[in-house]
Amino acid sequence: xxxxxxxxxxxxxxxxxxxxxxxxxxxxxxxxxxxxxxxxxxxxxxxxxxxxxxxxxxxxxxxxxxxxxxxxxxxxxxxxxxxxxxxxxxxxxxxxxxxxxxxxxxxxxxxxxxxxxxxxxxxxxxxxxxxxxxxxxxxxxxxxxxxxxxxxxxxxxxxxxxxxxxxxxxxxxxxxxxxxxxxxxxxxxxxxxxxxxxxxxxxxxxxxxxxxxxxxxxxxxxxxxxxxxxxxxxxxxxxxxxxxxxxxxxxxxxxxxxxxxxxxxxxxxxxxxxxxxxxxxxxx
Numbered sequence: 010x011x012x013x014x015x016x017x018x019x020x021x022x023x024x025x026x027x028x029x030x031x032x033x034x035x036x037x038x039x040x041x042x043x044x045x046x047x048x049x050x051x052x053x054x055x056x057x058x059x060x061x062x063x064x065x066x067x068x069x070x071x072x073x074x075x076x077x078x079x080x081x082x083x084x085x086x087x088x089x090x091x092x093x094x095x096x097x098x099x100x101x102x103x104x105x106x107x108x109x110x111x112x113x114x115x116x117x118x119x120x121x122x123x124x125x126x127x128x129x130x131x132x133x134x135x136x137x138x139x140x141x142x143x144x145x146x147x148x149x150x151x152x153x154x155x156x157x158x159x160x161x162x163x164x165x166x167x168x169x170x171x172x173x174x175x176x177x178x179x180x181x182x183x184x185x186x187x188x189x190x191x192x193x194x195x196x197x198x199x200x201x202x203x204x205x206x207x208x209x210x211x212x213x214x215x216x217x218x219x220x221x222x223x224x225x226x227x228x229x230x231x232x233x234x235x236x237x238x239x240x241x242x243x244x245x246x247x248x249x250x251x252x253x254x255x256x257x258x259x260x261x262x263x264x265x266x267x268x269x270x271x272x273x274x275x276x277x278x279x280x281x282x283x284x285x286x287x288x289x290x291x292x293x
Contacts, residue, residue, distance in 0.1 A: 012033065012077055012078055016034070016066055019065055025054055029054060032051070032052045037081065038124055040075065041075050041078050045071040076224065082121070083240060092113060092117055094118075095243060098110045098111070118252075118253045118260075119260050121242070122240040122261065126237065127237075131264070135272065137219065137235070138191050143169045145182050146159070146172045146193045147192060149203060152195045153174060155259050156262075158262070160172050166281060176203055183207050183210040184214075186214045187216065188216060191218075193218075195222075196221075197239075197251070205229065208229055218232055219234065219237065224241045225241060239260070
């Protein structure tokens with residue numbers, strides 16, 4: 010149930026709790042990135058008052074409220090623009106209409122994914138990846154194309170990225186991992202069967218793991234040091250193909266590359282320029 014409906018359904022809010030409710034509904038995009046301490050400071054109420062408010066509208070705590078708030082924002086975005094995220098075009102649409110609807114879907118997916126990203130988590134993930142001697146990406150199927158694209162970008166600035174493709178190769182890489190590596194797990198649902206055994210082995214090897222998945226999809230928080238959420242309105246099976254989840258994941262990976270590039274921008278720019286003649290031997 011959407012937060013606004015939960016609030017309207019609750020008839021016994023105190024004046025302070027009404028103030029909390031009004032602020033949250035008026036500042037959804039900001040609140041999803043706040044800690045409870047930051048929200049407390051913004052509206053000048055105690056953290057315990059925010060906890061009581063969350064309990065009254067049937068949330069276990071502030072983090073659960075933020076998850077629902079993100080889902081509410083996502084639903085509003087697609088509803089406002091009348092986009093069917095799973096079937097974005099119809100049988101009657103001509104090629105230009107298909108192109109236009111996909112453009113709109115991609116724009117809204119990126120907007121939604123941006124609202125899901127937490128600045129502090131992004132900064133922490135970037136630092137971990139920048140310090141690592143090797144980044145090992147664990148994924149499968151269609152996500153492998155995005156992983157390879159990220160690998161190619163990182164190699165242009167001299168950063169090593171491994172993309173083991175088979176379950177056999179993935180397990181070999183996990184066995185060879187250590188605390189100088191960083192593991193990047195890419196899975197929209199985070200339900201793929203390969204994930205848990207890999208996470209368990211990486212945990213034994215003290216390898217930090219970053220999960221990139223749908224905003225709410227983190228079933229193994231005990232093994233994940235950072236979770237980067239993305240737009241998660243797409244159905245897992247009832248869809249044409251992975252239009253929204255694909256563009257969301259590509260967007261997050263491009264953001265990560267941009268952040269890593271900027272960690273040492275002058276050095277990375279120099280590396281690219283020095284490599285240019287060797288990599289591109291066209292006579293221009």
